[in-house]
Amino acid sequence: MKRIILILTLVFFTTVGAFAQLENPVSWAYYGKKISSTEAVVYIKATIEDDWHIYSQNIKPGGPNKTIFTFTPSKDFSLSGKTTEPKPISKYEKVFKMDVLYFENEVVFQQKIKLKKGATVVKGKVEFMVCNDKQCLPPNEVTFSIPVK
Template sequence: MKKLLLGIAVSMFSMAAHSQILKPVNWSYAAKRTSKTEATVFIKATIDAGWHLYSQNVKDGGPVKTTFTFPANSAYTVVGKTIEPKAITRYEDTFKMEVSFFEKTAVFQQKVKLKGKTAVVKGTVEFMTCDDKQCLPPEEISFSIPVK
């Protein structure tokens, strides 16, 4: 009986601890072939209400900007910079400066030149989110996007 009660207590504690973890941004991925040798990968951020995801174009001294990294790969090459949608730009007291950010959703696009019939585009995104009360530490997420 003591083991059962201990197990229930541990389960309740771990559920309570897990519910404290904030994850206000969910990422999803897709790819679309645009020609025999090119494709565009789409990296979508779905942002919880009240939270901001910051642009790739934030000046020094502000929040951590969203950064995409694509390591060298023999199956494809990255073409140009990652494109982002039009951001909201506003003065934020927290940073004492104007910052650019996204609310609700943001779809980033990256063109790639394919070296074969298929590829898996791999990389990471580093980002930071804030609401009107707090900022979360920067996070880095790995992704893997098949191009067929």
């Protein structure tokens, strides 16, 4: 009898763990647009499910994991300035004992680039953490490849 209870307990926790890892409350979309013959803007949009949020790029140390964009170097373009974001929501979070900056529903980040040739593909990754009022999921990383024509 003890053996059956042990097996059922292991199956239950394995199943719950598998479902927790499948939870993905953020989807990403990408778009590149030329604004002149030598400049373009890359748009990186996060759509966030209800009751969840992702954090700004501008989180102070000691807080949650901030959103980080890493662009793969290329001979076809160079970054022009830093990745920008709209004004985030600011709220005190007891867990971190500090004000944190975050986004709900959706957010569009923008990165200007200087083109060294007419068309290119901007590649990179975004690292982010998503939380709700009950839990935070482990930090996640998504790669992107954005054509700019």
